[in-house]
Amino acid sequence: MAGEVRRRMVVVHPSPDVYGSDRQLLESVAGLVADGWEVEVVLPAEGPLSPLLLERGAIVRVHAFPVLRRALLRPRALAQLVLRSPVTVWRLRGRLRASGAAAVYVNTLTIPLWLVAARLAGVPTLCHSHEAERLARPVQLALTAPLLLADRVIANSESTRAVLTGTVPRLTARTVVVHNGVPDPGPPAPLRRRRPEDDLRLVLVSRLSPRKGVHVALEALTLLRGQGRRATLEICGSTFPGYEWYERELRARADRPDLAGAVTFHGYVAETREVLDAADVVLVPSFGESFGNVAVEGMLAGRPVVASDVQGLAEVLDDGRTGLLVEPGSAEALAAAVASLADDADLAARLAAAARQEATSRFATAEYRARVSTLARLVARTGGRGQRRPGRRRWRNRGE
Structure with missing residues (x-):
């Protein structure tokens, strides 16, 4: 002009x-x-x-x-x-x-x-x-x-x-x-092939509020560890003013013996690609999402994504092809989907590859x-x- x-x-x-x-x-x-x-x-x-x-x-x-x-x-x-x-x-x-x-x-x-x-x-x-x-x-x-x-x-x-x-x-x-x-930072780090002694790294990027289902992820982690899996969870995000009580509850739950040392709270993270690159699975356990930017970021990072089968997340992910969708609020369903990826490296790699290809074209x-x-x-x-x-x-x- x-x-x-x-x-x-x-x-x-x-x-x-x-x-x-x-x-x-x-x-x-x-x-x-x-x-x-x-x-x-x-x-x-x-x-x-x-x-x-x-x-x-x-x-x-x-x-x-x-x-x-x-x-x-x-x-x-x-x-x-x-x-x-x-x-x-x-x-x-x-x-x-x-x-x-x-x-x-x-x-x-x-x-x-x-x-x-x-x-x-x-x-x-x-x-x-x-x-x-x-x-x-x-x-x-x-x-x-x-x-x-x-x-x-x-x-x-x-x-x-x-x-x-x-x-x-x-x-x-x-x-x-x-x-x-959603911006694509470029080719992601290769999805690793875990050895039996390696931790199963789960990542959740979200505001800390009840509707984001962070507490559901903690309970799913408890179930996975109860199965004898060396699973950990990294949480990136902070609260809205007025929701400090929820973060206190999450931290108290993470400090209990069954999760002690397995959960890391990073607070707000400006650039999440490095955290996503280190993940084996990205979790989006929200009770409702109008779209689901984090799901797309996980797709662009070439990671398998497990998300709630709700609203915009169901538009972003094609269940079984570009990710896995589970019942919202169900720690059991979330844990089962993560376990299926941990036990089937080929499935994880196939979902991750299809997800990245989809995200770069659709979003x-x-x-x-x-x-x-x-x-x-x-x-x-x-x-x-x-x-x-x-x-x-x-x-x-x-x-x-």
């Missing part, structure tokens, strides 16, 4: 951390910048995501705004948020109008006030949903209904799309599925970036619905 004034896209994201949807934001931003956008990312606080966004050519602003964490979904907290919302929305509206944005990209459902503010500011909006968890009907409706203010909605899986459109059917026409693009970052950029251009030009919105002439002066 040489010689043109670059259009500005304001991207709003609820977290300064670097996990699944945060990493996906980096790919979205990289695609938008490559497509000629001036990208301003607004975060609610400083954190490790900021320098990564700067590396990809974005402008980063820190601007406090409410994020719908679980703690806010209780009646009293939600009521207080609603009471404060008009002032917050008016403040965000003013910020958007002053930014000169041609479009707003709202990343996740947990920051709906930005959708309201963008509509009041008259700025076209693209919202990216990474949530497929089914909640109580009133809560689900409260989270999903604001998407009616978005011109286009990206769902990261068919499972996510089904939750959104099942809750608010009017979203069907404006919602499109774009599977995540490539180049295709993901291109699709997000195309949708962004469509929304900025037409509001996403096939005709230019009235009153948008001023945006054409910014390079449209």
